[in-house]
Amino acid sequence: MSVERGRASTAGGVVAAIETSCDETAVAVMDGPMRLLASRVWSQVASHAPYGGVVPEMASRQHGEVLPGLVRETLADAGVDLQQIDAVAATMGPGLPTALLVGAAYGKGLALGLKRPFIGVNHMEGHLLSPFFGSPSVPAHVAMVVSGGHTLLVDVRGVGDYQILGTTLDDAAGEAFDKVAKLLGLGYPGGVEIDRMARDGDAARFDFPRSMLHSGDLDFSFSGLKTAVRVLLEKTPNAGVADVCASFQEAAVDVLVGKTLIAARQTGHKLIALSGGVSSNRRLQAVLNERAANDGLELRIASPELRTDNAAMIAYVAALYYVIGRRSKMDEDVEPTFQRRKFEQITQMERHSC
Numbered sequence: 001m002s003v004e005r006g007r008a009s010t011a012g013g014v015v016a017a018i019e020t021s022c023d024e025t026a027v028a029v030m031d032g033p034m035r036l037l038a039s040r041v042w043s044q045v046a047s048h049a050p051y052g053g054v055v056p057e058m059a060s061r062q063h064g065e066v067l068p069g070l071v072r073e074t075l076a077d078a079g080v081d082l083q084q085i086d087a088v089a090a091t092m093g094p095g096l097p098t099a100l101l102v103g104a105a106y107g108k109g110l111a112l113g114l115k116r117p118f119i120g121v122n123h124m125e126g127h128l129l130s131p132f133f134g135s136p137s138v139p140a141h142v143a144m145v146v147s148g149g150h151t152l153l154v155d156v157r158g159v160g161d162y163q164i165l166g167t168t169l170d171d172a173a174g175e176a177f178d179k180v181a182k183l184l185g186l187g188y189p190g191g192v193e194i195d196r197m198a199r200d201g202d203a204a205r206f207d208f209p210r211s212m213l214h215s216g217d218l219d220f221s222f223s224g225l226k227t228a229v230r231v232l233l234e235k236t237p238n239a240g241v242a243d244v245c246a247s248f249q250e251a252a253v254d255v256l257v258g259k260t261l262i263a264a265r266q267t268g269h270k271l272i273a274l275s276g277g278v279s280s281n282r283r284l285q286a287v288l289n290e291r292a293a294n295d296g297l298e299l300r301i302a303s304p305e306l307r308t309d310n311a312a313m314i315a316y317v318a319a320l321y322y323v324i325g326r327r328s329k330m331d332e333d334v335e336p337t338f339q340r341r342k343f344e345q346i347t348q349m350e351r352h353s354c
């Protein structure tokens with residue numbers, strides 16, 4: 001991250017942000033959108049791994065246990081004491097309801113106690129803007145957000161000005177990786193394992209479907225691809241794991257890249273940004289990089305520590321909003337499901353000081 005670290009100058013407004021939407025408890029402190037002071041992520045992934053997925057009740061209990069200490073430690077890293085905080089931010093959704101409640105309640109409590117404004121942040125907006133982390137503004141571009149829970153292709157005109165061009169009709173991209181990994185008996189989270197196994201595999205061995213690549217719209221569907229892998233494994237139990245991983249990955253990447261390039265052509269944007277957990281996939285990065293360059297497009301990828309869930313991306317969005325004076329109402333509730341229309345109208349949403 002090419003962001004200046006150091007002690008708070010309070011020039012841009014010190015924002016403390018909390019992220020508890022899924023199985024990472026995270027806290028970050030920024031001094032304006034250009035200056036990260038500290039960021040800590042406490043991953044619960046090892047506790048959920050034996051269950052092959054996130055156990056919501058366990059996630060929220062751990063958030064509650066870890067959060068107070070993590071806030072103290074992150075503020076100490078930042079060299080900021082409580083009174084130096086100008087605003088408190090927290091992820092309001094999408095995510096697991098009870099997990100979101102822990103961070104949102106803590107954030108609001110802290111804001112009320114300190115008599116500072118509260119800024120509720122949409123988790124997907126955090127991922128969406130993460131490739132521009134540390135910039136004072138965000139240029140117009142096409143964004144591909146590929147996470148464990150969501151797949152979004154977005155026309156970004158500026159901060160808070162978004163139009164969703166396409167989304168998944170069933171499984172999210174990361175979910176497809178995780179489910180296929182489970183079928184293959186690989187570990188959780190499966191995306192990383194598939195990426196690793198695919199390196200030694202033959203991507204042309206199995207011709208898996210490129211669902212909706214030529215559907216004429218910009219939506220995605222990954223459940224057919226997952227089913228094709230399942231059917232293959234039922235018929236051919238000894239199909240090499242590496243070849244299955246590579247062929248599955250190639251099909252998923254083909255569709256993700258194909259649609260992103262169509263979106264760039266349709267919008268006329270010359271810049272593409274890639275974010276979310278799946279953006280770490282090496283084949284996705286390589287293919288998108290090559291094909292974007294062929295089309296004369298620039299590509300920005302979120303830096304590694306910002307791809308999976310973290311609070312720095314939440315602090316960044318909040319810091320951008322703090323600068324332009326936008327605040328959330330204290331009675332704003334968490335929103336576990338992704339609300340497409342609301343996301344597209346973030347700029348128009350009424351925001352008040354507390």
Ligand code: KG4
Nearest residue numbers: 147148149174191195277278280281308309
């Ligand atoms: O963005 P993220 O941390 O969580 C959500 O907010 O959903 O993304 C996690 C997802 C998981 O599905 C994981 O399997 C996937 O990102 N992932 C990958 C890779 N690294 C993480 N998928 C494919 N290739 C990777 N290298």
Ligand code: ZN
Nearest residue numbers: 127147308309
């Ligand atoms: Zn996420």
